[in-house]
Amino acid sequence: MLTKLTGGRVYDPAHGIDGQVMDLYIRDGRLIARPGDDEKISKEYDLRGKVVMAGAIDMHTHIGGGKVNIARMMLPEDHRADPVAHSELCRAGCGHVAPSTLTTGYRYAEMGYTAGFEPAILPVNARQAHLEMGDTPIIDKGGYAMLGSDDYFLRMLTAKKDQNAINDYVAWTLHASQAIGIKVVNPGGISAFKFNQRALDLDAQHAYYQVSPRDVLKSLSRAVHELGIAHPLHVHANNLGVPGNLDTTLKTMGASEGYPLHLTHIQFHSYGTEGDRKFSSGAAAIAEAINQHQHISADVGQILFGQTVTASGDSMRQHANAGLANPNKSVIMDIECDAGCGVVPFKYRDQNFVNALQWAIGLEIFLLVDDPWRIFLTTDHPNGAPFTSYPHLIRLLMDKSFRNDMFTKLNLDAQAMSTLAGINREYSLYEIAIMTRAGAAKLVGLHDRGHLGVGAAADITVYTEDADREKMFSKPDYVFKDGTLVVRNGQVVQVTWGSTHTVRPEFDRSVEQDLRGHFDRYHTMKLDHVKVSDDEIAEGGRGRVQVQPCLGRREKTR
Amino acid sequence: MVNFVGSSLLDSVRIKDVTCTACGMLCDDLVVARALNSNTLSVVEHGCSRSAALLQHPPAKPSARVHGKEVDHASAIQAATALLQQAKQPLIAGLGTDVQGMRAVLRLADHIGATLDHMNSAAMLRNTLVVQQSGWQVTTLTEVRNRADLIVAIGTDIVSALPRFFERCVWVEATLFDQAPAERDIVFLGGRHDDLGFASSPDGRPAQVLPCDMEQIPELVAALRALVTGRSLPVDQVAGIAMQDLQQLAQHLREARYSVLAWSAASLDYAHAELSIANITGIVSQLNQTTRSAGLPAGGSNGDSSVNQTSVWTTGYPLPNSYARQHPDYDPWQHSSAQQAAHADAVLWISSLDPSRRPPPSDTPTIVLGHAAMQFEQEPAVYIPIGTPGVDHSGTAFRCDSVVSLPLKPLRPSPLPSLSSVILDMEAALHASQKGDAHAD
Ligand code: SF4
Ligand SMILES: [Zn+2]
Numbered sequence: 001m002l003t004k005l006t007g008g009r010v011y012d013p014a015h016g017i018d019g020q021v022m023d024l025y026i027r028d029g030r031l032i033a034r035p036g037d038d039e040k041i042s043k044e045y046d047l048r049g050k051v052v053m054a055g056a057i058d059m060h061t062h063i064g065g066g067k068v069n070i071a072r073m074m075l076p077e078d079h080r081a082d083p084v085a086h087s088e089l090c091r092a093g094c095g096h097v098a099p100s101t102l103t104t105g106y107r108y109a110e111m112g113y114t115a116g117f118e119p120a121i122l123p124v125n126a127r128q129a130h131l132e133m134g135d136t137p138i139i140d141k142g143g144y145a146m147l148g149s150d151d152y153f154l155r156m157l158t159a160k161k162d163q164n165a166i167n168d169y170v171a172w173t174l175h176a177s178q179a180i181g182i183k184v185v186n187p188g189g190i191s192a193f194k195f196n197q198r199a200l201d202l203d204a205q206h207a208y209y210q211v212s213p214r215d216v217l218k219s220l221s222r223a224v225h226e227l228g229i230a231h232p233l234h235v236h237a238n239n240l241g242v243p244g245n246l247d248t249t250l251k252t253m254g255a256s257e258g259y260p261l262h263l264t265h266i267q268f269h270s271y272g273t274e275g276d277r278k279f280s281s282g283a284a285a286i287a288e289a290i291n292q293h294q295h296i297s298a299d300v301g302q303i304l305f306g307q308t309v310t311a312s313g314d315s316m317r318q319h320a321n322a323g324l325a326n327p328n329k330s331v332i333m334d335i336e337c338d339a340g341c342g343v344v345p346f347k348y349r350d351q352n353f354v355n356a357l358q359w360a361i362g363l364e365i366f367l368l369v370d371d372p373w374r375i376f377l378t379t380d381h382p383n384g385a386p387f388t389s390y391p392h393l394i395r396l397l398m399d400k401s402f403r404n405d406m407f408t409k410l411n412l413d414a415q416a417m418s419t420l421a422g423i424n425r426e427y428s429l430y431e432i433a434i435m436t437r438a439g440a441a442k443l444v445g446l447h448d449r450g451h452l453g454v455g456a457a458a459d460i461t462v463y464t465e466d467a468d469r470e471k472m473f474s475k476p477d478y479v480f481k482d483g484t485l486v487v488r489n490g491q492v493v494q495v496t497w498g499s500t501h502t503v504r505p506e507f508d509r510s511v512e513q514d515l516r517g518h519f520d521r522y523h524t525m526k527l528d529h530v531k532v533s534d535d536e537i538a539e540g541g542r543g544r545v546q547v548q549p550c551l552g553r554r555e556k557t558r
Numbered sequence: 559m560v561n562f563v564g565s566s567l568l569d570s571v572r573i574k575d576v577t578c579t580a581c582g583m584l585c586d587d588l589v590v591a592r593a594l595n596s597n598t599l600s601v602v603e604h605g606c607s608r609s610a611a612l613l614q615h616p617p618a619k620p621s622a623r624v625h626g627k628e629v630d631h632a633s634a635i636q637a638a639t640a641l642l643q644q645a646k647q648p649l650i651a652g653l654g655t656d657v658q659g660m661r662a663v664l665r666l667a668d669h670i671g672a673t674l675d676h677m678n679s680a681a682m683l684r685n686t687l688v689v690q691q692s693g694w695q696v697t698t699l700t701e702v703r704n705r706a707d708l709i710v711a712i713g714t715d716i717v718s719a720l721p722r723f724f725e726r727c728v729w730v731e732a733t734l735f736d737q738a739p740a741e742r743d744i745v746f747l748g749g750r751h752d753d754l755g756f757a758s759s760p761d762g763r764p765a766q767v768l769p770c771d772m773e774q775i776p777e778l779v780a781a782l783r784a785l786v787t788g789r790s791l792p793v794d795q796v797a798g799i800a801m802q803d804l805q806q807l808a809q810h811l812r813e814a815r816y817s818v819l820a821w822s823a824a825s826l827d828y829a830h831a832e833l834s835i836a837n838i839t840g841i842v843s844q845l846n847q848t849t850r851s852a853g854l855p856a857g858g859s860n861g862d863s864s865v866n867q868t869s870v871w872t873t874g875y876p877l878p879n880s881y882a883r884q885h886p887d888y889d890p891w892q893h894s895s896a897q898q899a900a901h902a903d904a905v906l907w908i909s910s911l912d913p914s915r916r917p918p919p920s921d922t923p924t925i926v927l928g929h930a931a932m933q934f935e936q937e938p939a940v941y942i943p944i945g946t947p948g949v950d951h952s953g954t955a956f957r958c959d960s961v962v963s964l965p966l967k968p969l970r971p972s973p974l975p976s977l978s979s980v981i982l983d984m985e986a987a988l989h990a991s992q993k994g995d996a997h998a999d
Binding site: 069131193195325529 | 575577583586587657658661665668669686689690691692693694695696697698699700701703704705726727731732733734735815816846849850852867868870871872873874875876881883884885886887888954956960961962963964965978
């Protein structure tokens with residue numbers, strides 16, 4: 001079967017293609033070079049006048065695993081407002097802030113997204129994350145395994161174990177959790193909270209282990225680099241949401257001593273203490289630092305107004321914020337000497353000074369960071385807003401007058417504290433394609449996604465050009481997933497199951513000996529049962545595991 | 559082909575690291591022997607009486623039955639499908655299964671507009687309502703094992719719910735943080751328990767016991783919450799427990815570094831028990847203002863946690879819930895089996911883990927997809943024997959802390975179909991007959 005997409009205006013930043021009119025050819029789910037004239041085209045789509053991009057990739061979205069399911073369990077009132085009935089093709093579910101797995105897959109696809117990455121897979125909870133992602137149709141998925149507050153790692157750090165041993169443990173975790181990256185959340189802080197510490201700054205000592213978040217960051221960022229995996233250490237920094245955390249964030253950028261770091265939902269970490277209310281925008285300083293430091297990338301974690309729910313591994317900070325819950329309920333957990341979590345429903349209001357300024361800070365960061373290859377479009381779904389608000393966010397970035405109209409509706413004191421109205425930048429379609437496709441694929445390490453070159457998977461989204469970018473990005477004309485037409489006019493027309501992307505760096509398997517002893521001595525689960533197998537992921541025809549290449553192990557870089 | 563890993567010991571095979579699903583603890587360290595001639599199973603190491611009961615049933619493949627008459631599998635599927643197809647308000651209940659079984663159930667329920675309820679949902683709901691109304695702060699088994707310095711069991715001896723709790727989480731050899739496990743303090747608050755010898759520390763220190771009748775637990779936990787919050791109560795006893803003892807307990811909780819308050823929703827079997835649980839988690843929340851404390855919902859059986867988790871991610875809602883209006887709906891009172899019993903015109907009862915959990919007696923036509931050892935007082939309209947996950951076929955189960963899930967592996971070759979394969983057969987039959995209908999139009 002040979003499919004031709006004719007005459008679309010193509011945005012493929014991985015190949016420097018900026019709105020060029022081109023034909024694309026698909027065979028067996030992949031993009032191929034222009035075939036010979038004698039080859040029969042089985043299906044042709046006339047895309048003249050349409051905008052063509054690779055399928056979008058959400059590099060940080062909470063779509064699977066324990067805390068997401070707690071959020072679902074907690075919020076029947078939110079589901080009730082968005083019931084999703086079954087159709088001929090699609091199964092029933094629910095939407096809005098903590099959608100059901102099935103609805104998550106359909107709605108991402110209907111928005112032109114073909115992949116999403118769960119950023120906080122607790123190794124002991126990895127099976128659940130994959131079960132949920134396995135029930136998420138159409139899109140590809142994957143995730144980052146969480147380390148840094150697990151007792152095994154912290155003990156290694158305290159014992160000053162050789163970096164190579166740490167690298168082996170990190171690699172083992174990637175394999176066991178079927179992950180494509182490593183994330184650290186409030187480095188050391190989740191564990192510190194279990195010892196009743198309520199804050200942990202970058203250079204503060206963990207009360208029991210006598211190591212600092214800086215030590216954790218150094219060790220893990222180096223491990224990730226030396227293992228040769230593409231995705232830099234994914235960092236949810238200390239002091240989330242704390243006024244003045246800007247300083248911690250700036251120092252965190254230096255903590256890896258040059259090893260790459262990805263700072264996630266950086267909006268929540270860009271707060272100063274200026275002004276009468278001791279809460280101000282640190283966006284300018286943060287953006288400037290990102291511009292200066294080539295080894296740093298970030299996603300924004302934009303907030304948008306309305307009801308949502310925050311779900312995080314950061315039990316320390318979520319416990320501190322539980323008093324702000326709306327509706328007034330929260331779940332906080334200590335988990336298996338591995339990690340923790342906190343789920344706190346939240347309502348962002350444009351007349352609230354802090355919320356309004358948070359909104360502005362996120363947009364300031366988007367607009368002040370120069371390099372779209374190093375800044376990514378996220379709401380930290382659902383923490384800042386549900387992922388279904390992405391088209392609205394894209395419009396805010398692409399349309400200055402729309403943005404300024406929204407700005408004038410904000411709390412007046414917040415307006416006075418923001419430079420947003422003075423920023424003229426508007427993102428181009430090319431830049432949006434970088435942030436949501438080419439850049440995201442490069443950052444996550446998806447070699448055959450996020451671009452439209454020969455050999456790439458045919459994950460393709462086609463839009464009708466519209467000055468109203470929200471409208472344009474809400475309802476693509478066509479979405480192809482691995483070459484199959486899955487969405488037409490913003491509606492699912494075929495349900496497929498995507499792949500789960502992982503990475504498997506080499507490591508010394510003898511690391512299991514000590515780890516097995518540790519599990520037998522201290523845990524309530526066998527080490528072998530922590531591991532998630534390929535069969536479990538592919539079970540029931542729900543997709544397959546795709547192992548993305550990595551650079552290969554680098555021993556002791558310095 | 560299933561690969562049965564194990565070492566042959568003359569006439570039996572030993573299988574290591576077996577996961578037991580008989581309670582919410584999901585111990586995964588069992589050693590099970592399988593007799594080579596008969597394929598019967600026995601727990602050789604690390605079991606308890608409940609795990610022995612789970613594995614005691616010899617392999618059997620009873621025939622499927624329709625109205626008590628033995629029929630082949632295909633005819634039973636036809637009969638079951640016909641019943642469901644005629645039903646306007648089908649109820650799928652029991653739900654003693656695992657994640658994979660529940661995935662199949664949810665697909666079928668979506669298709670036929672069924673209401674769903676688990677046999678344990680009355681107990682489960684007591685916890686669910688607390689999560690939905692106030693939330694809670696809780697912990698998991700490995701944290702308890704390594705951190706707890708004070709465990710307060712409220713209205714439960716814990717071991718009735720989780721038989722190996724003290725062996726695996728309390729009187730252990732070592733903890734991660736230099737705490738001597740033997741120094742842990744155990745308090746049983748409320749309820750009346752016969753023998754608490756298992757709760758004495760290895761050096762013989764008995765647990766503290768503050769007993770009262772179960773019906774008095776609401777006032778007891780309300781009083782303790784008030785004391786922990788720093789209020790004083792102008793009475794000299796609550797539920798027969800001296801105020802001084804309660805004050806001491808409150809003080810002990812405030813001084814503990816990591817206290818764990820455990821309850822078993824199943825044993826809090828009185829009206830509005832969720833309010834008692836909310837008071838327990840309220841105590842935890844108060845303690846966490848200054849020190850660390852966590853709740854532990856102990857209990858679970860018959861796949862309740864697995865089924866609930868799977869339902870939540872698939873529909874958004876815990877059990878009971880319903881697809882009767884084409885989309886998932888959640889009304890825990892309306893959708894409970896007790897209420898549905900009056901409305902349902904067909905019941906599909908599922909119990910793959912425990913043959914003693916039969917459908918409640920009723921006049922409603924009932925299909926049972928059940929354990930091969932199931933015996934009936936009231937023969938159902940259709941009975942199709944199914945395998946047990948983790949014994950006859952593979953699967954996945956969730957522990958009572960809802961965080962850890964474990965892979966279940968088959969322990970013997972089995973002729974019994976899994977629940978999900980039976981449901982696939984039913985869906986194929988439904989599909990075929992719906993096609994037939996379309997042609998007839
Ligand atoms: S404690 Fe529970 S899980 Fe463990 S062996 Fe006994 S019944 Fe099975
Ligand atoms: Zn996040």
